[in-house]
Amino acid sequence: PPRGGPDTAGPIDSMRTPGDGRFRFHYLRTGKQDAVYFASASYEGIAYFSRPLTSTRVSGDDAAITVFDTTSIHFPLAIKGRHIVISSPSVDGSREVVEAYEIANESDQTLVSPDDAHPSWTAPLPAGVAQIQAGESDISPAAISAVGGRLHVTAPFAPGLKQLSFQYTLPQSSFPLHIPLEQDVTVLELLLEEPKAEARG
Helix, strand or coil: CEEECCCCCEECCCCCCCCCCCCCCCCCCCCCCCCEECCEEEECCEEEECCCCCCCCCCHHHHCCCCCEEECCCCCCEEEEEEEEECCCCCCCCEEEEEEEEEEECCCEEECCCECCECCEEEECCCCCEEEEECCCCCCHHHEEEECCEEEECCCECCEEEEEEEEEEECHHHCCCCCCCCCCEEEEEEEECCCCCCCCC
C-alpha cells in the first residue's frame, strides 16, 4: 500500500495477487498523524486505488479495488458539468479564464490514449489562448496540452467521474468571446467577474 503525507510519500510494500485478486498487507503507521494510507493495483498498465484506509483493520468493500479492461477504441465521454470563470480585464485588457469540466466515463472499460497524437479526450479552446496551465484536478498536468486550438488529454479515463481544471489568458482582442459547445452538457455555468459584463446563449 502507498502512504501519502506532508513529510514523506511513496509505496511501503507490494505483492502479486493470486487469480482471485485477494490481498493482505500488514503495515505500521509512521510519521505525521494526518498521513493517508491506501492500497493500489496495477492492471494492464493502469493504476487503480482503494478508498483511504481509515481504521486499524480494513477489509471487504472498504479495502476493495475495482479494475477494468482497457480500450483505445474511442467512445464519447459525457460532460456532466462545465464551469467557466472569466476575470475582470487587467491593465492591458487581457483576462484570465478558468475552465473546469466534470467528465464521466459511463462504460465498463477504461479509455486509454494509444499515443500523444490520439488523445483520450479533447475540447475546443477559444482563439488567442496564451499561457495555458493545468489547475487542481484528477488529471496529471503532464497529460494535458494545447494542440492546434484544442485541449488534449492523454490520461486514461476509468469508469466514473473525473474533474479537469485549467486556466489561460485571453487578449482584449478575443472579446466579445465566443465559447463553442461541441456536445451536450448537463450543467453549464458561466461566472463573470466584471460587473457590467454580459452573456448570451
